[in-house]
Amino acid sequence: MAPEAQRQALRLVDRSPSITGAEIVAELVPPPQFEHASFESYRPDLNFPSQLEAVERLNSFAQAWRSQRPSGFFSRTRKPKDDLPGIYLDGGFGVGKTHLLAALWHTAPGPKYFGTFIEYTALVGALGYANTVKQLRGARLICIDEFELDDPGDTMVMTRLLGELVATGTRVAATSNTPPNSLGEGRFAAVDFLREIQAMSANFETVRIDGLDYRRRDTAGNAVAVPDESLRHMVGTLLERGSRVTDDGFGALIRHLGTVHPSKYIKMIQAVDVIALTDVFLLTDQTDALRLVAFIDRVYDAEIPIIASGLPLGEVFDAEMMAGGYRKKYLRAQSRMVALTTGELPPHAD
Structure with a gap:
């Protein structure tokens, strides 16, 4: 494979996995x-x-x-x-x-x-x-x-x-x-x-x-957003290191999550070392927000760091959502996104 091909970022929106009962059973471990x-x-x-x-x-x-x-x-x-x-x-x-x-x-x-x-x-x-x-x-x-x-x-x-x-x-x-x-x-x-x-x-x-929340005991509790040019530089550096990086627009990812059952999100992120998201924005649709919560749960379980531009990921849920019946889910997702996004270049995965 040519070096340039090796350095091409992946896209989550290109992944529409299927999953079998046997595969689900195999994943029933911590x-x-x-x-x-x-x-x-x-x-x-x-x-x-x-x-x-x-x-x-x-x-x-x-x-x-x-x-x-x-x-x-x-x-x-x-x-x-x-x-x-x-x-x-x-x-x-x-x-x-x-x-x-x-x-x-x-x-x-x-x-x-x-x-x-x-x-x-x-x-x-x-x-x-x-x-x-x-x-x-x-x-x-x-x-x-x-x-x-x-x-x-x-x-x-x-x-x-x-x-x-x-x-x-x-x-x-x-x-x-x-x-x-x-x-x-x-x-x-x-x-x-x-x-x-x-x-x-x-x-x-x-x-x-x-x-x-133990994730906030020793941290300021902020999900850091980086400028677009910094994100592009970080993605390029990670690809040169050989890291497997996905690069998606936030809006495109949110739309794609609506086409994939949440049980398959785990397969969407298989063989991924770092997730890059551009142009993060405030969510106002609760269905979109709950899909993001389910997706972040799987990303957190897989310990995949996120780098993002636009609105800090910890601020994507609007005030009405944060005051509503799913408040606890959004707070958990916020906590996990804080833990996943630091704004620093993630270490190379071995």
């Missing part, structure tokens, strides 16, 4: 940054004792795998905490819920699965309900990060799926997002979660994790 997550590596904020208490409760939950006592999921009487087959981590974004969920997954014996709510519902869409149950049956642990409460239909499907799985001994651990019109920054998340999962609620122990 994201790369949590590949080695453990209870010992969790860094609690000592100003919030509930973080250490959460580690203790999850360790206790993990002890059940050493016991042979069965625990039916739909028993008529509530079980003691240590016997409950489900545990729900309740707290704001950035307090380490995903780290602890991944640490629990690493502690559990296999077979086991770890994925977002979107990944599990996409699996049902790809395989069908009966084949999804067959695929996941026998799992010792199912971890569900970002359990979505916005869509009653999807929630009912997941409730039914989990009910069938845990009836045969599978244990479940979950975190969730706050549903529409709940502005409590996580305070109401547990109540909403337990209400939505209905028949299973009495079998979940809720573990509250208080604290501040």
Whole structure:
């Protein structure tokens, strides 16, 4: 391949991937940054004792795998905490819920699965309900990060799926997002979660994790935008280093995200080292904004740095969105975009 061809930037808008059920199952593991997550590596904020208490409760939950006592999921009487087959981590974004969920997954014996709510519902869409149950049956642990409460239909499907799985001994651990019109920054998340999962609620122990967003503990909390000419120079330098860089206009990317199911966003960013976005602007359409949130979640999981020009990415959601029912999702996305965009030349990926 000619040197000039090697230095050509890629474009996300040229990627319209498909995804199979087998590929989804293969991805049901913790994201790369949590590949080695453990209870010992969790860094609690000592100003919030509930973080250490959460580690203790999850360790206790993990002890059940050493016991042979069965625990039916739909028993008529509530079980003691240590016997409950489900545990729900309740707290704001950035307090380490995903780290602890991944640490629990690493502690559990296999077979086991770890994925977002979107990944599990996409699996049902790809395989069908009966084949999804067959695929996941026998799992010792199912971890569900970002359990979505916005869509009653999807929630009912997941409730039914989990009910069938845990009836045969599978244990479940979950975190969730706050549903529409709940502005409590996580305070109401547990109540909403337990209400939505209905028949299973009495079998979940809720573990509250208080604290501040760890991504903002030691930073000013700004997503940096760079001038267009600086962005062009950075892209050129990265390409000369051999980095795999995508270069897209922000508006074009937002339009393209509307043509790709969110479960496929992970494949859009495969084999990408750095994402460059030009002419970032304020979003006023909530559908576009929620697609960006889902996309940023996958970029954050893949630890791909972003360089961007125009409006700082942390400011793309308008005031009406930030005051509305999806406020918590936008705040989480803002936090992640702050972590991903520094305005400095990202290091070359090995």
